């Protein structure tokens with residue numbers, strides 16, 4: 367047995383979804399609008415749920431239409447494939463799985479499609495066929511679980527640096543190289559370093575759409591979820607902390623490197639960075655995922671559902687690359703010829 371929650375309009379029984387424009391739960395039938403921070407009329411109901419095959423799939427029954435909802439065991443929000451009724455899997459957003467904060471979606475599906483088209487614009491290496499034939503196979507808004515870590519990095523770094531000076535003395539050209547040993551030490555505090563807590567989404571995508579603005583986050587409520595998908599974390603905080611620590615160490619190291627000033631060369635020779643454990647929070651961040659089908663291959667794009675930052679890999683047309691290189695080369699040659707011609711005229 368398992369608990370589902372659905373979101374019925376108190377006025378007409380219609381299906382409520384979270385609306386990005388008004389930031390309210392909205393009923394498309396009677397235009398009713400409800401504040402997600404106080405709305406508590408969604409109905410929790412217990413449904414029979416069966417584990418299926420390898421225990422990773424859970425089967426629920428939709429209360430609205432009796433249809434079967436099959437979901438991954440980590441799914442926290444989904445919808446009935448038959449009637450579209452949005453449901454929240456209560457046990458995956460409560461207890462140890464309850465996020466502290468959620469950043470609600472600010473951008474909707476239409477805006478995600480627009481950003482995708484903008485993203486393609488100006489990509490000169492994109493095969494022409496991609497524009498005409500690639501189709502958006504799937505587009506969905508997902509609340510991605512993240513761990514946020516805080517901590518303090520104590521660092522000591524040594525650098526080998528040189529300064530080089532040239533001057534002329536009579537017939538001689540002199541070079542003087544001065545060698546320096548630099549030392550930097552200090553502490554840096556970090557807050558809310560994000561680590562994607564879901565193994566289902568490519569970390570490269572989720573890191574590329576950062577940053578999210580945590581100032582706009584709300585205290586978590588499942589009322590932000592209807593109409594979207596959500597996953598609970600399946601990577602533990604302990605595992606994620608190592609990743610956060612390596613991000614903290616990298617940032618600290620580049621911060622210290624940026625203070626070494628004006629040397630002709632400067633390379634870190636050794637360093638010790640120790641990170642003391644700080645805060646740890648669990649949150650959900652809004653992400654649009656687009657799967658695009660082209661030439662038998664799926665290309666995945668991601669958009670930050672709060673800021674609109676858009677990322678993804680596109681196929682590139684090698685013939686176009688060659689022709690661009692060729693035209694650059696011809697352009698340079700033409701320019702050189704023109705310069706030579708002008709020099710010739712000036713003689």
Ligand SMILES: [Zn+2]
Pocket residue numbers: 375376377378379380393394395396397398
């Ligand atoms: Zn209604």
Ligand SMILES: [Zn+2]
Pocket residue numbers: 428429430431432433446447448449450451
């Ligand atoms: Zn249904």
